[in-house]
Amino acid sequence: MGRAPCCAKVGLHKGPWTPKEDTLLTKYVQAHGEGQWKSLPKKAGLLRCGKSCRLRWMNYLRPDIKRGNISPDEDDLIIRLHSLLGNRWSLIAGRLPGRTDNEIKNYWNTYLCKKMQNDQQKCDEIDLEQKQHQVKNNNKKKKSNKQKKSEKNKGTKNGNNIQEEEKIQVYLPKPIRIKALTLPRTDSGTSTLESNSSIASQEKEGTKQVVINNNNNNNNVIHEVGEMGENDGFGFSSDDHDLVNEIESGSFFDTCNDHGMLEKLYDEYLQLLNLDDCNFEFDSFAESFFD
DNA sequence: AAAGAATGCAACCGCGGAAGC
DNA sequence: AGCTTCCGCGGTTGCATTCTT
Numbered sequence: 001m002g003r004a005p006c007c008a009k010v011g012l013h014k015g016p017w018t019p020k021e022d023t024l025l026t027k028y029v030q031a032h033g034e035g036q037w038k039s040l041p042k043k044a045g046l047l048r049c050g051k052s053c054r055l056r057w058m059n060y061l062r063p064d065i066k067r068g069n070i071s072p073d074e075d076d077l078i079i080r081l082h083s084l085l086g087n088r089w090s091l092i093a094g095r096l097p098g099r100t101d102n103e104i105k106n107y108w109n110t111y112l113c114k115k116m117q118n119d120q121q122k123c124d125e126i127d128l129e130q131k132q133h134q135v136k137n138n139n140k141k142k143k144s145n146k147q148k149k150s151e152k153n154k155g156t157k158n159g160n161n162i163q164e165e166e167k168i169q170v171y172l173p174k175p176i177r178i179k180a181l182t183l184p185r186t187d188s189g190t191s192t193l194e195s196n197s198s199i200a201s202q203e204k205e206g207t208k209q210v211v212i213n214n215n216n217n218n219n220n221v222i223h224e225v226g227e228m229g230e231n232d233g234f235g236f237s238s239d240d241h242d243l244v245n246e247i248e249s250g251s252f253f254d255t256c257n258d259h260g261m262l263e264k265l266y267d268e269y270l271q272l273l274n275l276d277d278c279n280f281e282f283d284s285f286a287e288s289f290f291d
Numbered sequence: 292a293a294a295g296a297a298t299g300c301a302a303c304c305g306c307g308g309a310a311g312c
Numbered sequence: 313a314g315c316t317t318c319c320g321c322g323g324t325t326g327c328a329t330t331c332t333t
Contacts, residue, residue, distance in 0.1 A: 016301070016327090038318060054319080055302065090321060105322075106300055 013047045017056055021046060025053055026061050059102045066098030070107060078104060079112060 013021070028044035034057065037050035046053060059065075070078075074096055081092045089101035089108075096104065 014303075035319090049303095051304090051319085052302075058320090059301075087322065101321075102301075109323095110299055 011047065012041075012049050012052075014052075017060075021048065022056070022061060025057060029057055029061070055102075059100045064098055065100065067103070070099075074099070075112070078108065082108065082112075 017025075024044050024046055025040075028040065032043075037054040040046075040050055040053050041048045044053070048056075077096065078092060081095060085091050087105075089105040093099050093101040093104050
């Protein structure tokens, strides 16, 4: 059965809001408060859908809204929060007073997304240069080792002792993303990875899991780490609500309400992601750069 | 100066979850 | 339990503005 439309669409205004409509909506909400969006347009004398009214109020008319001039601090915070939360604009907006999810979403799509792409491109170029340099150095070492070995072998009568040439492997971290996570924390907001926690990793149903045993409360907290999917989203799986709930309620950020703490959180995740031995090799495409 | 391209942003659309009946 | 309604969210669109040629 199809979902019923949220409002009768016949005869309703669409498109940009007029100053008159804005005034009507503002006055109504100031008098009666937010909510009841479905019935609001009728009561306020607006020929608009309730959703449209809500959107207009939330993104434009609300008195506490800041518009434009996103500071470098906010910029930085958005990037960090996005890497943590993915495209959860409302959560990100919730940590930036006066900013709306729509504004942040637009800002990301028009500016930060490109900025990140450029940064990534630069990183990739630097990375590639370093890798090429590393391979050259390894080849030099390999040659000198070979020479030494052949000189040694000349001196020995038994040729069977010739060791198989050591294979050179260049380790490249796989692109990975946090698929689902629950962050354990103490009331004091101390790190999840402090000395009273033990960490183990395991494989389960195709995803890697990192289990943190927090000795303070005997809770095992499982961090699932999956491989980067075909899209570039960083969304968490739907069955993990704990972190999101904490973020939504603000309790999560009570314990990490400054950049330093976010930085710390990042470091912890990097540590988590580095736990498993990274037996990554260049694929054929990457290897082709070194031929 | 004009036309076309690129950009920015407000608003719309459809979906999923929660709540109510 | 199942259906309907409402709310909120994220993705997308369309238009106005700015930039480039």
